[in-house]
Amino acid sequence: MDHYSIFLLSHLQLQVLWSPFIILVIFAITFLRGLGSHLLKKSKKQTLPLPPGPKPWPIIGNLPEMLANRPTFRWIHNLMKEMNTQIACIRLGNIHVIPITCPTIAREFLRKQDATFASRPTSITTSLISRxxxxxTLVPFGEQWKKMRRIVSNELLSTTIHHQFQHKRLQEADNLVFYIFNKCKNNVNNDVGLVNVRHVAQHYSCNVIKSLCFSRNHFGEGKKDGGPGLEEEEHVDAIFTLLKYIYDFSVSNYVPCLRGLDLDGHESKVKKAIQIINKYHDPIIDQRIKEWNDGSKTDREDFLDILISLKDANKNPVLTAEEIKAQIIELMMAAVDNPSNAVEWSLAEMINQPELLQQATKELDRVVGKERLVEESDIPKLNYVKACAREAFRLHPIAPFNVPHVSVKDTIVGKYLIPKGSHVVLSRQELGRNSKVWSDEALKFKPVRHLKSDVVLTEPDLNFISFSTGRRGCPAIMLGTTMTVILFARLLHSFTWTAPSNASRINLAESHHDILLAHPLLARPNPRLQPQLYTASNSPSSEIIF
Structure with a gap:
């Protein structure tokens, strides 16, 4: 890129975000040479049409429209509805982005042609996060992905390890109950005892994965009420910052020569978040590696120990310190979003439909009783509770789209050409709300639609997306299911939940910028079990940091 183009880009960042015309001018200058060759280039292989979509500009594609219609996911969904299509092609730069809102078409991509769409896109943010x-998860298809996938699936997320570390998850579930009970004690004056369910659910999820990775659920001393301290708050906020910007339709994702200019401001936010996470993770990891190297550490007590202790045939470490640090961050990211979001939305919907709360607690009382707390061994029998969680995954997914799949070659899906390098994004939002699959009540929270003899949270037919499927499918289905159901079951079994005194209902409006609740769920809990079950003496640890 020439100096004049750089000058324009660096001095017109604000205008870039608002004016498609300026964007068009800038890109036209930047890619003047490329324009000539682009116009001369004629594809001989395109015997079939691309999926329907807006007419792209030369070179820059539909980037001006994308930037003028933030947030991008709403623009894409509205565009597809206007065009009455369930598959589209939107060219951003020279990348074909293929959004899908139909389960049948989605299965064509991720079941019938799974191998063709087994790669991932590259970007500044994914490169930074994955070191x-x-x-x-973030790695393009290749040997590194195969190596890390094998290690994560076989060494960290196996059934054996899942059962071996059950006590760590149980301790965090106990801490969850004790913390909320302490909040209830203050519930004597109007809404003093209100609980921010999003806050609680996110910190529970992060505490579980921290305990699994590091054998600790906190980095600081916490607050006097047993809640998370400033260190935990900062760490969780950083994790969710990475999740927010990892695949957020940044301009530089589609025009590689713009990488480093940070036109969207995403790169600086991601770097700051990574710096915060490294501040807490790296000293623990470095010290643990030292302990294994000098022989003072020999027992595998958590994920970190497992990753460090892996040896090849020559007794050399299988993983470098950089690989371990990067993989730990990815594990954190993968564990915190789905459970916390599903439980917050489920509880909000059920407070507005008290009969659903009654049915869930009735099941819990029948299966568990009121003489003990619900445990992981109860999960197979909690079909209604799982149906509620499953309905939240369907109606209220954590993100509008799944992690993009990249085609490794030209292929045909239905009557359309899908070029090599296309980014295929399945719409979590529209798959789960597709009226052709879920009827005219697709927008109603209705758990009974999922009830059968054995309810699971997975959906291999892609009628909605809870855990990704195929070669790039989520290897942590067992852990994710357990975390989600236990979090939800503990909240429902241990407490009754009502709206704040100044509201008759929970406001279920979605945020404009994402599809989370527009405002974190604030609700009032009241204990419903025997008082002795809420005492800290029932916990394996007397120290409660939540």
Missing amino acids: GYLTT
Whole structure:
């Protein structure tokens, strides 16, 4: 890129965000040479049409429209509805982005042609988070992905390890109950005892994965009420910052020569978040590696120990310190969003439909009783509770789209050409709300639609997306299911939940910028079990940091 283009880009960042015309001018200058060759280039292989979509500008595609219609996911969904299509092609730069809102078409991509769409896109944010593509989820298809996928699936997320570390998850479930009970004690004056369910659910999820990774659920001393301290708040906020910007339709994702200019401001936010996370993670990881190297540590007590202790045939470490650090961050990211979001939305919907709360607690009382707390061994029998969680995954997914899949070659899906390098994004939002699948009540929270003899949270037919499927499917289905159901079951079994005194209902409006609740769920809990079940003496640890 020439100096004049750089000058324009660096001095017109604000205008870039608002004016498609300026964007068009800038890109036209930047890609003047490329324009000539682009116009001369004629594809001989395109015998079939691309999926329907807006007419792109030369070179820059539909980037001006994308930038003029934030948030991008709403623009894409509205565009597809206007065009009456369930598959589209939107060219951003020279990348074909293929959004899908139909389960039948989605299955064509991720079941029938799974191998063709087994790669991932590259970007500044994914490169930073994965430390140069050293992890599992974010890594393009290749040997590094195969290596890390095998390690994560077989060494960290196996059934054996899941059962071996059950006590760590149980301790965090106990801490959850004790913390909320302490909040209830203050519930004597109007809404003093209100609980921010989003806050509680996110910190529970993060505490579980911290305990699994590091054998600790906190980095600081916490607050006097047993809640998370400033260190935990900062850490969780950083994790969710990475999740927010990882695939947020940044301009530089589609025009590689713009990487480093940070036109959207995403790169600086991601770097700051990573710096915060490294501040807490790296000293623990470095010290643990030292302990294993000098022989003072020999027992595998958590995920970190497992990753460090892996040896090849020559007794050399299988993973570098950089690989371990990157993979730990990815594990944190993968564990915190789905459970916390599903439980917050479920509880909000059920407070507005008290009969659903009654049915869930009735099941819990029948299966568990009131003489003990619900445990993981109860999960197979909690079909209604799981149906409620499953309905939240359907109606209120954590993100509008799944992690993009990249085609490794030209292929045909239905009557359309899907070019090599296309980014295929399945719409979590519209798959789960597709009226052709879920009827005219698709927008109603209705758990009974999922009830059968054995309810599971997975959906292999892609009628909605809870855990991704196929070669790039989520290897942590067992852990994710357990975390989600226990979090939800503990909240429902241990407490009754009502709206704040100044509201008759919970406001279920979605945020404009994402599809979370527009305002975190504030609700009033009241204990419903025997008082002795809420005492800290029932916990394996007397120290409660939540």
